[in-house]
Amino acid sequence: MEDKGKRSLNTNSNTYIIMYATVMVIAVAFILAFVSSYLKPVQDTNVMLDKKKQILAALNINGLEDKDVAARYADVVEADMIIDSDNNVVRQGEKGGERDGFALNSSDFKKGRLAVYVCRVDGGVKYVVPVYGMGLWGPISGYIGIDSDRNTVYGAYFTHESETAGLGAEIKDNKAWQQQFRGKKIMKEGTEGIALAVVKKSELRDRSVQCDGITGATLTSDGVSLMLKDCLGKYTKFLEQNNEGKNNE
Amino acid sequence: MSKLFSKENKEVFRSPLSKDNPVLVQVLGICSALAVTSQLKPSIVMGLAVTIITAFANVIISLLRNTIPNRIRIIVQLVVVAALVTVVSQILKAYVYDVSVQLSVYVGLIITNCILMGRLEAFAMTNKVGPSFLDGLSNGIGYAYILVAVGGIRELFGRGTLLGYQVVPQCVYDAGYINNGMMTMPAMALILLGCIIWIHRAYFCNEDK
Numbered sequence: 107m108e109d110k111g112k113r114s115l116n117t118n119s120n121t122y123i124i125m126y127a128t129v130m131v132i133a134v135a136f137i138l139a140f141v142s143s144y145l146k147p148v149q150d151t152n153v154m155l156d157k158k159k160q161i162l163a164a165l166n167i168n169g170l171e172d173k174d175v176a177a178r179y180a181d182v183v184e185a186d187m188i189i190d191s192d193n194n195v196v197r198q199g200e201k202g203g204e205r206d207g208f209a210l211n212s213s214d215f216k217k218g219r220l221a222v223y224v225c226r227v228d229g230g231v232k233y234v235v236p237v238y239g240m241g242l243w244g245p246i247s248g249y250i251g252i253d254s255d256r257n258t259v260y261g262a263y264f265t266h267e268s269e270t271a272g273l274g275a276e277i278k279d280n281k282a283w284q285q286q287f288r289g290k291k292i293m294k295e296g297t298e299g300i301a302l303a304v305v306k307k308s309e310l311r312d313r314s315v316q317c318d319g320i321t322g323a324t325l326t327s328d329g330v331s332l333m334l335k336d337c338l339g340k341y342t343k344f345l346e347q348n349n350e351g352k353n354n355e
Numbered sequence: 356m357s358k359l360f361s362k363e364n365k366e367v368f369r370s371p372l373s374k375d376n377p378v379l380v381q382v383l384g385i386c387s388a389l390a391v392t393s394q395l396k397p398s399i400v401m402g403l404a405v406t407i408i409t410a411f412a413n414v415i416i417s418l419l420r421n422t423i424p425n426r427i428r429i430i431v432q433l434v435v436v437a438a439l440v441t442v443v444s445q446i447l448k449a450y451v452y453d454v455s456v457q458l459s460v461y462v463g464l465i466i467t468n469c470i471l472m473g474r475l476e477a478f479a480m481t482n483k484v485g486p487s488f489l490d491g492l493s494n495g496i497g498y499a500y501i502l503v504a505v506g507g508i509r510e511l512f513g514r515g516t517l518l519g520y521q522v523v524p525q526c527v528y529d530a531g532y533i534n535n536g537m538m539t540m541p542a543m544a545l546i547l548l549g550c551i552i553w554i555h556r557a558y559f560c561n562e563d564k
Contacts, residue, residue, distance in 0.1 A: 117422065117423070117424045117425065118424060118425060118426065122424060123424045123426060123427055126422070126423075126424055126427070126431075127427060127430070130431065130434060131434070134434055134435075134438045137438060137442070138438060138441055138442070141441075141442050141445055141446075142445060145445050145446065145448070145449040148449040148450070149445070149448045149449045149452075152448065152449065152452035153452075155452075156452060156456075268460065
């Protein structure tokens with residue numbers, strides 16, 4: 107019955123097709139815009155929670171329930187500082203901060219606004235810094251926890267967007283692999299720049315600064331290594347400050 | 356309502372579950388089936404997402420079928436599917452964030468899942484709303500239960516867990532059992548899927564129709 111009314115319309119005329127397409131696109135655009143704006147706050151909370159989880163993971167605090175993450179973060183993080191590559195403090199940040207260093211992303215990082223999370227774990231000061239790089243198929247990122255001497259790695263967390271499951275994806279899934287960063291030195295006396303690196307087993311020379319790569323994921327491992335070199339390199343001034351034994355906090 | 360459960364409609368509902376299963380018989384949607392089934396939870400969510408999207412896309416296209424200009428019908432189908440997929444992926448991001456991270460691009464790739472376009476073009480364009488809904492639902496379920504089966508087997512043997520809970524007891528590990536790392540790789544999903552298709556063809560599917 108409804109067919110009769112519709113048949114009188116010529117559904118193959120150009121005008122009809124253009125009208126149809128226009129109406130359809132506008133309607134769909136409105137629906138999507140509505141859904142997106144309605145769900146945005148919930149999604150943002152999730153993203154923030156995930157970021158906090160990653161920062162805590164770099165301090166070897168794992169396996170928290172979702173509801174405990176925010177409280178633990180507020181407890182552990184003393185300040186989310188922003189510094190520039192000359193180690194000038196741009197923003198002090200605040201306790202359990204979410205507005206300063208926490209709000210930065212990888213493009214701010216490239217512009218030289220560097221986040222440093224000053225944390226207190228078991229009474230000792232630790233720093234957490236973000237690192238951003240490229241894996242084999244897409245972006246990878248992570249957080250490196252640094253001890254109060256500003257040279258020893260306290261913990262590391264890596265994540266990725268699209269590395270191969272079982273190979274490159276191990277940088278995120280293989281906790282034992284992340285654990286081997288613990289205790290490694292970032293800089294080595296007598297060498298320029300960042301010494302911390304990921305290398306093939308056959309090329310392992312100095313276990314105090316080099317980590318074993320992932321078998322079968324050479325390019326992702328190289329990506330991690332390059333990411334550490336580039337990103338920690340920007341923190342060179344910050345890291346050296348304590349090594350020279352002056353301006354201690 | 357009684358019409359919805361007529362004999363033909365029952366057939367529409369039943370055939371994609373076994374005789375005309377989208378994964379086992381038509382071998383559609385394999386790419387996502389291999390990629391997301393390393394654990395049970397993402398398999399279930401992916402199966403659910405595809406079921407919901409196929410059912411609703413079928414309903415919408417079936418409602419519009421007489422108004423859709425023939426020359427741009429594929430585009431219209433794509434827009435409807437893309438809109439639904441975007442909505443579902445937004446909902447996943449809001450309420451099951453960890454799963455949406457695990458599924459990553461594969462939710463978006465539902466848009467290109469052959470099952471959807473196939474059902475829209477082959478069924479919803481020429482059938483009424485009720486049967487179209489059933490057709491979409493059963494094709495989605497036909498896809499989902501294969502995913503869940505493969506995901507369950509892979510998680511059980513690859514990690515010794517189901518839905519993240521340890522199932523294989525510690526004493527078995529102490530006796531020398533180790534998780535099969537091969538199971539966590541996509542290649543193993545292909546082999547498992549092949550075995551399931553083989554069993555299905557050998558025992559449940561009558562080839563000569």
